[in-house]
Amino acid sequence: MELSGADILCRSLADEGVKYLFGYPGGAVLHIYDAIYRQDKVEHILVRHEQAATHAADGYARSTGKPGVVLVTSGPGATNAVTGIATAYMDSIPMVVITGQVPTNMIGNDAFQEVDSVGITRPCVKHNFLVKDVKDLAETIKKAFHIALTGRPGPVLIDLPKDVTADKCEYIYPENIDIRSYHPVTKGHPRQIKHAVEMMLEAKRPVLYTGGGVVLDDASQYLVELAQKLNFPVTNTLMGLGAYPATDRQFLGMLGMHGTYEANMSMHHTDVLIAIGARFDDRVTGNIEKFCPDARIIHVDVDPASISKNVTVDVPIVGTVGSVLKDMLALLAEAEQPAEQKEALAEWWKQIDEWRAMDCLKFTQGDEIIKPQYVVQKLWEITQGDAFVTSDVGQHQMFAAQYYKFDKPRRWINSGGLGTMGFGLPAAMGVQLAHPDETVACVTGEGSIQMNIQELSTCLQYSLPIKVISLNNRYLGMVRQWQEFFYQSRYSMSYMDALPDFSALAESYGHVGMRIEKPGDVEGALIEAMKLKDRLVFMDFVTDQTENVYPMIPAGAGLNEMILV
Amino acid sequence: MRHIISILLENEAGALSRVAGLFSARGYNIESLTVAPTEDPSLSRMTLVTRGSDQIIEQITKQLNKLIEVVKLIDLVEGEHVERELMLIKVVAATAEDRNEVKRLVDIFRGNIVDVTTTTYTIELTGTGDKLEGFMAALADVKILETVRSGVSGILRGEKSLHI
Numbered sequence: 001m002e003l004s005g006a007d008i009l010c011r012s013l014a015d016e017g018v019k020y021l022f023g024y025p026g027g028a029v030l031h032i033y034d035a036i037y038r039q040d041k042v043e044h045i046l047v048r049h050e051q052a053a054t055h056a057a058d059g060y061a062r063s064t065g066k067p068g069v070v071l072v073t074s075g076p077g078a079t080n081a082v083t084g085i086a087t088a089y090m091d092s093i094p095m096v097v098i099t100g101q102v103p104t105n106m107i108g109n110d111a112f113q114e115v116d117s118v119g120i121t122r123p124c125v126k127h128n129f130l131v132k133d134v135k136d137l138a139e140t141i142k143k144a145f146h147i148a149l150t151g152r153p154g155p156v157l158i159d160l161p162k163d164v165t166a167d168k169c170e171y172i173y174p175e176n177i178d179i180r181s182y183h184p185v186t187k188g189h190p191r192q193i194k195h196a197v198e199m200m201l202e203a204k205r206p207v208l209y210t211g212g213g214v215v216l217d218d219a220s221q222y223l224v225e226l227a228q229k230l231n232f233p234v235t236n237t238l239m240g241l242g243a244y245p246a247t248d249r250q251f252l253g254m255l256g257m258h259g260t261y262e263a264n265m266s267m268h269h270t271d272v273l274i275a276i277g278a279r280f281d282d283r284v285t286g287n288i289e290k291f292c293p294d295a296r297i298i299h300v301d302v303d304p305a306s307i308s309k310n311v312t313v314d315v316p317i318v319g320t321v322g323s324v325l326k327d328m329l330a331l332l333a334e335a336e337q338p339a340e341q342k343e344a345l346a347e348w349w350k351q352i353d354e355w356r357a358m359d360c361l362k363f364t365q366g367d368e369i370i371k372p373q374y375v376v377q378k379l380w381e382i383t384q385g386d387a388f389v390t391s392d393v394g395q396h397q398m399f400a401a402q403y404y405k406f407d408k409p410r411r412w413i414n415s416g417g418l419g420t421m422g423f424g425l426p427a428a429m430g431v432q433l434a435h436p437d438e439t440v441a442c443v444t445g446e447g448s449i450q451m452n453i454q455e456l457s458t459c460l461q462y463s464l465p466i467k468v469i470s471l472n473n474r475y476l477g478m479v480r481q482w483q484e485f486f487y488q489s490r491y492s493m494s495y496m497d498a499l500p501d502f503s504a505l506a507e508s509y510g511h512v513g514m515r516i517e518k519p520g521d522v523e524g525a526l527i528e529a530m531k532l533k534d535r536l537v538f539m540d541f542v543t544d545q546t547e548n549v550y551p552m553i554p555a556g557a558g559l560n561e562m563i564l565v
Numbered sequence: 566m567r568h569i570i571s572i573l574l575e576n577e578a579g580a581l582s583r584v585a586g587l588f589s590a591r592g593y594n595i596e597s598l599t600v601a602p603t604e605d606p607s608l609s610r611m612t613l614v615t616r617g618s619d620q621i622i623e624q625i626t627k628q629l630n631k632l633i634e635v636v637k638l639i640d641l642v643e644g645e646h647v648e649r650e651l652m653l654i655k656v657v658a659a660t661a662e663d664r665n666e667v668k669r670l671v672d673i674f675r676g677n678i679v680d681v682t683t684t685t686y687t688i689e690l691t692g693t694g695d696k697l698e699g700f701m702a703a704l705a706d707v708k709i710l711e712t713v714r715s716g717v718s719g720i721l722r723g724e725k726s727l728h729i
């Protein structure tokens with residue numbers, strides 16, 4: 001039987017196993033919305049802004065490993081989605097975005113709600129397609145999912161002109177697809193892996209520096225096995241948190257600009273750095289000239305372009321984390337860890353424990369003003385370290401990363417690469433939909449939450465019992481901090497005047513609102529909120545306005561040059 | 566250093582703009598770029614001349630390889646290769662003296678005069694960039710009306726070839 005393009009799209013998504021489609025309707029996608037109405041396999045989630053659709057799909061993807069799927073209309077629908085697409089691109093998140101487009105015969109005529117979606121998104125997608133013939137539609141969808149999920153994951157966009165969604169053809173969804181120009185490497189080169197293992201066994205002060213790639217590849221178990229077999233210390237990037245259990249003795253905490261003293265000092269003094277699924281971001285390396293001065297570097301990454309991009313490495317290994325770590329473990333199973341190395345490691349751990357004794361994350365919670373760190377610490381305790389935590393961008397994001405100790409991967413959901421304020425709440429919606437029975441907390445700031453606060457309405461519609469933890473410091477705190485440190489406290493435009501009463505606002509959206517002002521009330525309020533299992537609770541914590549994120553590595557400094565308090 | 570990157574890519578709308586976009590977005594420079602379909606109509610062959618340190622060229626080739634439409638590529642300067650560029654150049658040839666001088670230079674440089682009017686010659690010349698520039702320099706006082714260059718095309722010498 002012949003189906004319309006719109007029906008083919010719905011059938012293809014269903015055949016691809018898509019459960020949720022995050023979107024917003026408009027003229028160019030009306031045929032598609034009609035097809036959605038006539039089927040029940042894929043559930044459409046109606047957001048309140050297209051940016052939120054992309055973040056929700058992204059949160060769904062980060063927390064499950066499955067691709068997030070988005071549908072928006074042409075023109076403003078597509079442009080509103082761009083921020084979310086770029087956010088997913090920077091963090092290598094698999095996503096398929098379908099944008100409506102004006103009919104093919106009108107493309108290029110400045111038609112109503114026409115924008116060159118393929119052109120606009122080209123630099124921030126892994127790949128994109130314009131489908132001009134309904135006969136190509138099913139195959140293009142198959143290709144899009146294949147590209148989004150394999151190799152280094154990323155968002156793929158399909159631009160779909162309105163006439164193509166009306167045109168009909170026979171529906172066949174391809175079982176498999178081979179794209180002759182696209183065959184990402186999975187298995188690492190055996191000689192390089194052997195070389196790396198030899199180097200690892202010679203190390204006296206090794207560090208495993210691991211990132212988002214471990215999470216994306218669902219390869220935590222191999223990382224844990226490797227680290228524990230060799231007794232090597234592990235540090236995670238912001239994107240890698242949870243890939244190695246944070247409460248384990250061998251975990252040094254996050255590294256980089258706001259990383260721990262012990263992580264950054266270990267990086268600075270290491271002799272063999274083993275980078276796994278991490279991309280040597282400038283927030284991690286600090287000044288490249290001063291980065292890991294004594295280290296030979298091994299780098300495992302599925303994307304050859306990540307290797308030796310910012311830092312030249314000694315042993316490049318192109319392959320997926322899981323596959324390469326398994327190969328390494330197989331080699332190590334035959335090798336004996338040299339006694340010499342065991343001794344050296346004992347020394348190394350002694351040194352690391354001295355750095356650790358600095359207790360760089362310590363803070364004092366007085367009786368008067370709530371410390372943001374305290375709220376996160378309590379959140380961690382009360383949720384027993386087992387919640388899904390999304391965050392927005394700013395100081396609160398760093399506090400969440402530092403004080404919530406993630407023991408499992410895919411639980412920490414944040415925008416690292418693009419640093420998109422407004423990410424947290426919609427991302428939490430995607431996470432909560434994927435995990436209806438789990439606790440999902442969104443740690444946010446009064447600045448960030450206002451960038452997508454309209455989604456409180458979506459949360460009501462779909463009964464998403466998210467716990468919004470607003471660390472309200474009445475400042476664009478991260479901006480204020482930089483102005484304090486580097487612009488002699490000239491607080492230009494970083495003060496948030498005229499804030500709404502968030503608790504009342506949440507109530508008017510039909511949720512539960514709380515305002516917490518006293519340190520003594522923090523714990524009780526959190527416990528109470530967690531008991532409201534089926535309600536969204538907006539917890540507005542009035543926090544210390546002057547608090548800064550420490551440690552901090554200022555621009556141009558090396559990892560050993562942290563500001564501690 | 567100067568590099569000639571030869572790329573086999575899918576002959577699809579948009580493939581060229583992806584390559585061009587990559588260069589502008591990442592701030593790489595393009596000295597010249599040519600592209601046309603091959604004997605297999607589903608494939609295009611692009612030759613791209615660029616300059617950069619070894620590290621930049623490594624990133625360029627890696628980033629190009631990441632483009633889904635890029636099937637294969639090589640850096641021709643890593644091996645023995647032939648490189649050619651076509652130039653069409655129109656000059657004023659109104660006097661007998663100029664007409665003779667231009668004709669003589671065209672013969673020396675093994676070009677062809679492909680269009681003649683009472684006042685102009687249009688010359689076709691192929692060769693390396695140096696040769697084309699040498700010709701223009703040799704024209705000396707002859708007035709050039711316009712030059713059109715194809716950009717460099719290149720191919721490996723011997724039995725080696727870039728194919729799928």
Ligand SMILES: Cc1cc2nc3c(=O)[nH]c(=O)nc-3n(C[C@H](O)[C@H](O)[C@H](O)COP(=O)(O)OP(=O)(O)OC[C@H]3O[C@@H](n4cnc5c(N)ncnc54)[C@H](O)[C@@H]3O)c2cc1C
Pocket residue numbers: 090091092151152153210211212213214216217236237238239240254255256257258259276277278279280281283284300301302303306319320321322393394397415416417418419420478
């Ligand atoms: C306010 C703010 C402050 C920040 N401060 C810090 C900080 O102090 N410390 C910090 O670490 N970050 C910080 N960041 C985040 C930073 O900007 C980067 O996003 C982050 O460091 C990148 O993490 P990553 O190296 O793990 O790379 P990701 O972006 O997670 O990239 C993953 C890498 O793994 C590779 N990969 C993907 N899949 C696979 C696979 N299957 N197999 C193998 N490899 C794979 C990819 O090719 C890529 O190279 C901050 C961000 C913000 C917004």
Ligand SMILES: Cc1ncc(C[n+]2csc(CCOP(=O)(O)OP(=O)(O)O)c2C)c(N)n1
Pocket residue numbers: 392393394395396397419420421422444445446447448449471473475476477478479
């Ligand atoms: C969309 C967007 N605009 C601007 C910025 C720059 N920026 C980074 S952090 C920050 C302040 C965030 O304020 P708030 O959400 O209140 O968090 P706080 O730092 O106070 O915890 C700003 C403006 C950004 N990251 N994203």
Ligand SMILES: [Mg+2]
Pocket residue numbers: 394445446447471472473474475476477
């Ligand atoms: Mg704030």
